[in-house]
Each structure stands twice: as C-alpha cells, then as structure tokens.
Amino acid sequence: MLIRVTRDPLVSQQAIDAVASPRAGAINVFLGVVRDNNLGREVRYLDYEAYPSMAEKVMREIAEESIRKFGFEDVAVLHRTGKLEIGETSLLIAVSSGHRVESFEGGHWLVNEIKKRVPVWKKEVWADGESWIEGPESLGIQAPGQR
Amino acid sequence: MLIRVTRDPLVSQQAIDAVASPRAGAINVFLGVVRDNNLGREVRYLDYEAYPSMAEKVMREIAEESIRKFGFEDVAVLHRTGKLEIGETSLLIAVSSGHRVESFEGGHWLVNEIKKRVPVWKKEVWADGESWIEGPESLGIQAPGQR
Amino acid sequence: MDGMEITVLLFASVADRLGTRRLALDVPEEATVATARDLLLERFPAIEPFLPNLLYALDEEYVRVTQPLTQGATLALIPPVSGG
C-alpha cells in the first residue's frame, strides 16, 4: 500500500507499479487535475495545504476500508500540496482488483471518501483575487465519531 | 483522440498525455492486465489476435460515442496484440472530463463496450494446453445492424 | 460467367480449425453474406460448429447476412470477441 502526501509532482506509473499484482486483471487509476475554471471563474492556479501526518493517517484508513469493502489486491493514494499549475495532478489513486467492475466502483468510492474526510484544503487563485474553497460539498462531511 | 492496436507494450503515460486538457478536472485510466488465473485455471500467458484495421475503426466509433454520451474532453483507447505475460497490459483506456463522476461512469461504459464490440480475441495458454476464449460473456454481443 | 471474387478473413478458433486466416472466394452475381457463408460451409464442412456464434463484417462493418456482396469486398467471419 502506497500512501503519500508530498510537494513533489505525482507520477502515475509510480502508483500503478505500487498496486501491481499477478492476481490483478484490472487496474483503475484516477487523477484529480487542476482545471482552468471553477463555478464560472477563471482559475490561474491552486494552492493546496494539508495537515500532512493526519492526512496520511486518514488516507490509510480509507484505503484499508476500500480493500475490505471491494476486495482490492492493493491500493495507492497520493496527494500533492503546494502551488499547482493548470493541468498538474493534485490527487492520484490506483487500485488493483481481480475484475474490472470493482476497480471502477471501488475507485470511485475511494475518491469520494478522500474528498470528504482527508484534511487537505485548496485555495483558488484568480487574476483578481483568491479564496479558500470550503464549499457546500465539503460541508456535508460527517467524520467518524463526530456529533 | 488516440486509438491504436499495437504489438508494442502499452505505456499509461502516453494515454494520459493524449487526453490532457486545461478544461479537465478528472482523468480516469483503466488497464486490463494479464492475470495468473481464470475460471480456476492457472494461466501461463495470453496470446491476443485482432482484426487490426477493423478493431481501430470500432474503437474509434465507441470513443466518439462516449464523448457524445459523457461529454469527455478527450479519449484514448489502446489494445495490445501478440504474446502477453502475466502482469502485462492488454487494454489501456484514458478519458478526461470536467468532473470525476462522468470519468468513472463513462470510463466503465467504454471498457464494457470495447469488450463487447471490438474484434480482438484472446487465447489462454496453460501448462497443459490452450484455448481461444469465446465465452458466454462474448456471446451476449449484439452488433449494430446484426440480426 | 458473371461471378465476383471476394476476400474472406478468418480469426481465432475458426482460423485455427481451417488452417488459414485468409482466402479468396468466388461467389455468383447477386450473392449475399449468406451465400458466401453457405459456399464456405460446402467447401469447409469443419466450419459448421462455429456458424451459430459467428458475426459477419463486410469491409470492416458489422452487417446482417442479407447484405449483398460487391466485387473485391472483404468479408470477415467474427467469432465471439474476447478483447480487453
């Protein structure tokens, strides 16, 4: 299992190699990429901040949960922090499984949970300002043990 | 759009680069990988045969259909032929889209359609024999215009 | 003698059984895919068990067996596919 919060560029092949297994017939890889627009605003770049040690802990918990839930052979979750330009990868996940159905369904579940629970924040920087994104999607969070 | 049937090893980064777009917030990549077992039999290696020109034509049709259906920014579909060892990649697809939901749902649809419609065949080679796989899953095919 | 010649492509199990992946076939004027299929069965009886599961592609397009052939066309016999 490869779990990492890093300021270095994320390389897909690293995640794929980490989940390789002779029993795997399917590998699903997801890249969250910096888009040039959000909610109608033109984005110049993003700045990601994390609580790195806790982020890795929560990423590992979610990865272990996904293995139990979807029977994955292995899982890799990497999140980048710092300044990210348009087109750069902020989130990289890879899952390996016997068959393709779980790889798609479980990969999707994994990304959703990471976006809900991992302590990482993104600041959007536009031509004329900037703002932390702590939007409605994030507000839906119900952390384990939270009231 | 990158569409290719080739005897050369498939490299994930090539598919990812092919679908990159400043408007993409999500890239989903799927690798079909040679597994060491199938239906309880131990597999030594696979041999893929294609009708290459038609396979590329059908892959392109499916890719174009997926763009209309899921609003992808771009799509890459590569299929390898020839002898493939355990762990090697036989099918590589990548899709880029604005958001993650379509990238997972549309990527899954794309793989299903490719497995149903593209003229490619796989021969399993075991320690004590070999057989073309033309199984029940494949029999469900209903090609466009077919009786 | 107003016949046509077409190319027939065979793949996977069918190609292995017949020992060839490509052959030229003379077909009569106004022949359809079904005509070609019946001629192949006559010439290669070993193809019989495969027929129920075959699809047909004419010039790289899946077609019905009622599709007319044309001079120089390529007819592919497509066993159930198993790519991916």
Added chain:
Amino acid sequence: MDGMEITVLLFASVADRLGTRRLALDVPEEATVATARDLLLERFPAIEPFLPNLLYALDEEYVRVTQPLTQGATLALIPPVSGG
C-alpha cells in the same frame, strides 16, 4: 495551578484569519475540546464565524467536542476539507 498545555493547529481560512498556523494554549485540568474552543474564541474573537463549520481532531483523530484533552496533546481545528 494544575493546568495543562496543548498545541493548537490552524489551517486554511482560519489560519489566514488569525495569522498563525500553530499556537500553545494553556487549559485547565479536566478541559475538553469544547473548553479549548471557548478559550480560543475568548482570545481570538475573529474565529467566531468559522466555528459552526469546524471539526476537531485530537492527536490526528476526529473527535467530538466532549472529548477530554490531555497534557501535551495536539488539537487541530479542521475547516471543511477540499482536497482531491
């Protein structure tokens, strides 16, 4: 004087508003997360609009506000996350 000292970590919008990402906080014996939160609000009134949306993590674990603090613990104020 039987108090404890904890470390408080701030992130994103909250850290920017308070101009710090890390501070030491003295809390009384038997303090809970809620005690710390109220002390922070007293010392940094600017934090008030953020409170309704915060979660709390104690030593890297999400906890309820009734969770007791311990000497030397690290309390993180977690604004709505937006990773991915």
